[in-house]
Amino acid sequence: MTWLVGALLAAAVLAIVALPFLRRRNLPKESPDAVEALEAQRQAIYREAQVLYNDWTVGQVTDQEYQERLRAHRIRAALLLREEEQMLEIEERLEEEVLALRGNTPLDVAAGDDHECPNCSQLLAEGVSECPACGAKVTESARG
């Protein structure tokens, strides 16, 4: 009886440890979603800024230090936000390309309904003559 219980325990342990190999399709990523990680860093900066603000209001930090550190926090947060946006954009484009390859294209890139700015790679709607992101002129060839 004892050995049967032991064998069952060993089998259960083996099954749990082997689980990641048995469910290949839904396996979580090794590294977290890069956008999520960036967002977490940005949220941490916001929290630090909140603490800084509270310290400033009760006189724990001087006006000069508050301004310096707040500015540093803003710059770091802005850089992270820009990085997040770029990553999201890349992800969107990758998804569209995958969909296009599968023949299920919402934007139908292959058909030329959409194109990108030669200057900043912003996706452009059909018929625009100027990039809404960077203002560069869009020529006929770039459009399509």
Add this chain to the structure above:
Amino acid sequence: MAQIGTITLYLALALGVYGVAASLVGKMRGSTQLLESARYSLYVAPAMLGIATLALVTAFLRHDFSLEYVAAHSNLAMNPVYIWVAFYAGNEGSLLYVVLALSIFVALAIALTPSTMSHSLPHTMVIMSAVLVFFLGVMVTLANPFAVLARTPADGQGINPLLTHPGMFLHPPLLMAGLTAITVPFAVVMGQMVAGRVGDEWVDLARVWALVAWAVLGVGLLLGAWWAYTILGWGGYWAWDPIENVALMPFLTLTAFVHSIMVQKRRGMFRMWNVVLMNVSFTLALFGIFINRGGPVPSVHSFASSALGWVFLIFLGASLAFSFGVFLWRYSALRGLVSLESTLSREAAFLLNNLLLLGVAFVTLWGVVFPLVSQMFRGVTVTVAAPFYNQLNGPLLLALVLLMGVGPLLPWRHSSWATLWRALRVPGAGALAVMAMLLAIGVRHPLALLSFGLCAMVSVSIMQEWGKGVRSRHSRGEHYLVALGRLIAANRPRYGGYIVHLSIVLLAVGVTGSTFYGAKRDVNLAPGDQATIRGYTVQYLGERFLPKADRTEYFNDLRVTLPSGKELGLTTWRAFYPDRRVASTRAAIRSTPLEDLYIVSSESMADGRVVFRILVNPLVWWMWVAGVVFILGTVVALWPQGGFVFALASADQELAPAPVRTGS
């Protein structure tokens, strides 16, 4: 049950080994499946060890004396309430408790690691599971709690009588858990170093886990002091016993770490120093386990000693070589760009605080190892007693209390003497007022006056900081109570830290009062005799005794007349265990915030007289209050920061932008 226990121990060991191997190979090959599988293995290990623990507890409940461990640490007469204590009363059981606690910490550390740290998690997992494998390996091969006797005895030897005390339900497990919990922040720091992440990403995670280990150790140490005070019968709470000392040392270095890590978080400084502090803390934790298990120094705590010291010494050496090897490997990358701008700054105060704490730790370490060194090189057995520690550590601890009052008032980066003077005026005046008041009521001892004065200064400086914050918030329309709550919530690490500082002040008050103003009398009383001490009159009424299966209990009834004239009855308790040839005592204590009347009976004479030790210990009550305040402060400091955050969209916005809720 023994077989189930052994099977689960082997399964846990296999899971630990797999955790190490799969984390290593998974990281090298970039295999998400292997890494996930390694994680699962370390989640399952606590379950296996939980089953093993249940098996051992069940064996105690069923009086299964076929197990060597159960027979050695329990008997039929043992109150079942003490089964939990008996579980870790010896070497094998306490090792099982250690691996159970460690496996739970490891699983929690993995589950709670934020996604931003996942790049170094495999390295951290390798280190944590390697430590787990070491302890499991030692237990399975050298100290199996499920070892079976060739012949089953009719009854066991019984639990050590000194362990049958309420304090034992928490004091040893908290200390063991605290020492093992240091593995987590150590593995976080080392994991980051090995992964090449030498920046500041690990600061928050290491701080949280260091605080957890530090708080658990701190509460365990205080409970140990309470246990010693009520059961050991000498009227004190801290004897600088080697086992107490080896738990105190990592607590001191972790205290240094939780302070200096704030400098790294705030200013990007002390990176190397923090890595060294964590390495030293982990090494001291292993040293503590070595001293406890190896028993090379005599101690009142020799319950779990064994001949396994050499194994722990080898592991300690290996760990030391690994941690400082990694440190040297990353040495050049760890060098910070920011240097100390002024010796009159918050950073400098933190550095001095660290040096003082390490000074106390070093003195304590020297006191622990000196008898070993003396024995090894001179062949002379030397005992390092309390006066050595008191004379060297006393001034260092007083300097730390002073720094607790000054440090938080200093601004970061640089300050001036004029600023410091402005900040210290009110706390300094508070200290002088208290000292004058104490002089007026007859307190004359210079060190006691200085200590009470410093305690007053720290308390006033903390109150001043809180008052300033509350007034500032109140001026913006918040009710005082709301302002206080929001002030704490706004910066929990800081205000939690202040609460912990207050607990240290209470502790210092208790230690100072009892050290400098205690009174003691040893008397030999016949029934009807009485003795007086500090206005208390203690009359011995008579003795009752109660034979039990494994002991004889003696109750000595006393009538005490208080200085106020009021009378009350107290009873001291003592038991003699003939099989073990040991006695156990429980002091009769009348405790008030002002002083404790402490009476313990040590011996009954043939002519009916009884030997009593009577003490008056001023202010000890505040030490136990300090424990509650310490826990409260730690909980506040550990509580996650969140809620409202700023909008940082524009760098040109006004100085104080409006808070916005993010939902995070």
